[in-house]
Amino acid sequence: MASLKVGENKEINTDLIQKACSLAVKAHNKSSQKSYILDLVKTGGSSYVIFAFPGYWSENDWYDGEPFGETKINLDLFPSLRSIGTDEHAKVNKAFQQIFVDKISRNQDFINEVKRAKNEKKQIVFTGHSTGGSVATLATIWFLEKYWRSESSDASAASPLCLTFGCPLTGNHIFSHALRREKWASFFIHFVMRYDIVPRIMLAPISSIKQEFQPILHFLNPKSTRASTNTPPEASNFYTNVMKNASSVASHAACSLMGNTNLLLETMTNFTALSPYKPFGTFVFCTGNRKLVILSNPDAVLQLLFFSSQLDNEAECPDVAQRSLQQHFSYGNELKDCYAVLLESLEKLPLSGDSTTTSSDIATINAALKDLGLSTRARLCLSAAGELEKRKIGNKNSIDLKKADIAMKYLQEYQLSCRHKGPGYYDAFKIHKTEEDFKANVQRLELAGIWDEIIEMLKRYDLPDAFEGEKEWIEFGTKYRRLVEPLDIANYYRHSKGVDTKAYMVMGSRPKRYRFTQRWLEHAQRLPAGSCGESCFWADVEELRIKTGGKEGFAPFQDKVLQLEEQAKKLINNGVLDKDVLMENSTFMVWWKKQPEPHKLASCINSIEGFTITSA
Template sequence: MANKPLTLLPTGYKSSCSVTASNHTQREKICTENMGETLGDRIGLSDEVINAAASLAMKAHDCTGKPFLRKKGLPVTVFAFAGSWLPDDWCAQPPFGETKMDTSNFPSLKSLGDDGVALVNGSFPPAIQCHPIITCQKGEKSNWREEASCFHRLLVGCSGGHPGNSIPLGEVRAQSEPTPLRHFRIPLVGDRIFGHAVRREKWSDHFIHFVMRYDLIPRIMLGPSSTEHKQILDFFNPGSESFRKHTDSSLGLYSSVMRNASMVANYDACNFMGCKIPALETLRNFIELSPYRPFGTYIFFSGSGKPWSQEEDAEAAKQWSQEEDAEAAKKGLNEHLAYQLKKLQSLGKQNVVYLDHLEELPVSSDGSPATVNTTLNDLGLSTQAMLCLQATGELEKRKSRNQDKIINDYKQKIEGELRKLSKYKEKAETCGLGYYDSFKLQEKEDDFQANVSRLVLAGYWDEMMEMLKAYELPDEFEKSHDFILLGTDYRRTVEPLDIANFYRHAKDEETGFYVKKGTRPKRYRYIQNWLEHAEKKPSGSRSESCFWAEVEDLRIKTRSNGSSPEIKQKVQQLGQNLIKWIDDESLGKDVLLENSTFVKWWKPLPPEYKSEPESSRIMKLIH
């Protein structure tokens, strides 16, 4: 090949040298046949735009008088932000400075299952306040487009606040699409939940990271904050006496970052493979690993010359001299300032190698196709690094198998059991009792069979929830329209039976109210979160499947302290919710059968417990 190949690694690449984006890959094999395809063709950005972004980034990097620079006259507008040279702007609280994301402005940046909030570098979000053109107004309502756009602006703010980052902002597209952004050398900003949320929302393609092979700065957050950080920042600060002057701190920072990157990669690889190595677990108790994980698509520029760890085994790698380490450390800083040079200026003439099917990568480059062989050699991946890559690939394979199992097996079985319960519900309604009360009494054979279906379905959904909790399903699974509908049908059909069983056995006397945290089965909370997230509704707004739990709880409370204004308000709210849920067909009219638990309790209540016009409508609907 006349030109050195670029390497476009999918999200999921992890090595002992560096960690790239998260664990998601879509293509089926190692693609080497499209060597004529340029990088610009692949990512949808022209050479002109990429070069303009890189060039403007370096100008902003050396410009201390303006917070940002802007370039017009291209298909996109390019903004480049001046760097920050203050250690606190990188890590305010050692060792890693992580803090919980503000979900009031960014409700999507969390785990939908357990509501775990993404962690981000605490120094980054405040940086957005320094850039008025991208400030997201607090308190504005967050529909999908607004949140996605504001989220992108936040990343512009936090990435642009550090050396050499530039972001081309594309023209606004259709209402359903956020403006596409591309970043150069964005630091790691969030944890595993952060990356998971970005992939789930399908925002990853908007973040394309260009990284030189030796550039240390994109990996710097993998190591803890240290005294070397200040000296390194002085290296990039045009106003410092140490500007572009290498010191011993370069070697110290390089060694720390690479050592910690290796530990993170190996620890994650073991988890991906389901291996629990006692030594690593023990080490984890003494050494705090970086919480940050990459996201988006990383484009690595493969270099020439001797790689970092080209030796065949770890022992050989340890034999590197201190001089060689020092040289690599210098190169790691110098390359951070080299993005506007020939590497980017000749993108249109370079070829691209896509390493997608990671589990099929060879442990060594021997015997692999020539282009892959060259790329692996140029990246300098050690055997240990290749094993980490393979572990990521195997995880993706396992995720795909699990999803296929759910789609091809569980889905049909779940639908079959739900059909049985639907017939049970219809039969109970014709008897004038309703299936909640019928199930609670457990007087007939049909009630027993319904309980069997309830338990079978719980097994399927609990297994799925465990897969999600362990990140063993694709990140976008929770956004699947088919499974949101199936889960909602399951929750509305089966949770009333769980509630009936709960109060039939008087479990409330032991554990308290059904809906309180720790009592309600997690599978229902997970599935409810899916629907609320898909509809952009507040948490708890889709609680119609808990209607009977509210009824049972208020029945008890109106007997014991019914005169309480708080209880009266809750009863009125229940009536309002009942009408709303019946109108949108999320709750069946069988709850208003004359002999139902609800009607027997609600009708005798004094007028002050009932609000109009809901009360009148309820009376008309009772049958």
């Protein structure tokens, strides 16, 4: 096997995998003496720079604080690891993140070596065994954030690769979602032995394994004096407790996959703490007999982590518990001369190990699933994961078909008509006297219904993870927001809203359909949060109109008025805001002409091409 196919269009040189595994184990055996080791490798006609990270072996290096040791991601280091629309941070294992921050991100030698490899256009491979794999994961994301997504990124540079072996889970569902949205998930390949307990540990809270955990870590520590065949007496209890929690997590997730709406499902989570961690990237499950089962659906991987190491009967527990520890050291041998089976189209998996199909492909898949000990129930869960992904794609296709409905042609024509007839787009809709205004309102409401449906699907994660990162939809959302949100603001203030500090923006009245689409653009262009609020210009005008017209007058709000004028000038010059804002009877001009004469004479509004005070 010269290369390992890990996706439809992605293959990895097997010599590279072997060398990465060897270096990961070498770093592992050095424990934490060095924060990383580096090697230059040539194989398959290509040159690679491999960074390998060691594991860490105290309880505090795994669990820190919360029952599962999770914390919010550091967005200064990993700004992409969030849900864009909801603006919710991903969660990551706190201890793993801290190890990366302390030992890697501040390590100038490491940073210099990465820069050198990048400048020499060599492909960089980050690798690690055990918790070293979690550090390698964060190092890869750090590289992607710093060099791959930045404006200065060299498009010709080779993509990074992260290869982990027996790595514990590192982040939650948003962590996984964000990597798929950014199209980075394919850079991560995780190798997992069938019974290796380490990739399952984070599915258990520390309270359930605390008594056995440190002796197990001592056994796993390369510095320990463990005998090759002896496992600690705590192994059986440790294995049992981890797998009980894994069962709860997998069962709850399976119910969600299958659309179970029973309220008892949610009630259970109020009494039973479930792990927040979720797989991401491509997983390569090693069956133990030279077969590799490869899949990248994170929901299916979670199910497989449980079902592939499940006991057939209680009598197996001592033997499987021993294997669950011993296999953590078996990756180098297992990956030689392997046969790989790529699981795609999960909804079509054979549901019985006794299938008599004549298809050679199905027979091969069935044999691999049998080698992992997958029951009919397990296969149903994998199939449900495939059906969910298929349904998300179907939802996306349905939305795509509605593009014609949300092309906004009528509102564009209405905008042009208002510009020619006066008093302008915003004010014509706010006055709302003609049949055209009524039709525009009907169109606005129809569009709102479609976009609100999209936003609700995003909130439920019922669309493919890549949706919020798609250039076409970012552009479509921006066009919609700039065209339609002024009408929402006009409607809001037409009904005398905004009085007594009930502002469109301040009181949370702004619809999610505009907040989400604004964040899409800001994220895509790497702009600060709130910097693309141009569609809210009229809300700012209305609020200043109300405030400066009150008892306090102009003086207390002079700075905000100046800011608004600068914003108007910039938006008009950039073509984002139409010049009808400067029409004589527009809300803006009626308000602006009431300001003190010295202010008007010095205003930047006067420098807008074609505008003078006398012509206003």
